[in-house]
Amino acid sequence: DAKTTQPPSMDCAEGRAANLPCNHSTISGNEYVYWYRQIHSQGPQYIIHGLKNNETNEMASLIITEDRKSSTLILPHATLRDTAVYYCIGQGFGNEKLTFGTGTRLTIIP
């Protein structure tokens, strides 16, 4: 499993785009980048995953650098309900034994 590094905390103003970085310089060619988030006292929620190409869904966009050593999760219009801990995980596709790091605690400021 690739080791990932994330800033421990970030603030973002409500309505602005929240950009959450993740470094995964040791990720191997067949490992995907997964993003989950955990709102306080709830189970983790899947957000998005990608391999090489940028991905977008109804929740967020995932931008992966060409060398795949880092990525950025973008929440385009952050709301107060996006306040949570966000986890970036490097994992082989089909291997669902996820290893969670410490994540980034994102606080949306009114």
Next chain:
Amino acid sequence: GAVVSQHPSRVICKSGTSVKIECRSLDFQATTMFWYRQFPKQSLMLMATSNEGSKATYEQGVEKDKFLINHASLTLSTLTVTSAHPEDSSFYICSAYRGPGELFFGEGSRLTVL
């Protein structure tokens, strides 16, 4: 998305008693489920992999005789904390695997041992 349900969501028990937590996949069959534990302000720590019809695989340092896991059907895995002590108080979370890229988490169960 798929739904995974845990029960109970909160439980308080006396030291020395056993507590059972259920994890159900409500709309799909899951041959593999995972159990995590989370202490306050810490990340999720994988405890064990639960496989339907076979013994669970425990992570290093997790006592298999204390945390009994049973995956008797394709939609239900149970975690029993035996002879619970205050240090077992934690947030227990399960996840169910539906297929590649499809892992769904339960809402979590908060255990408090007095």
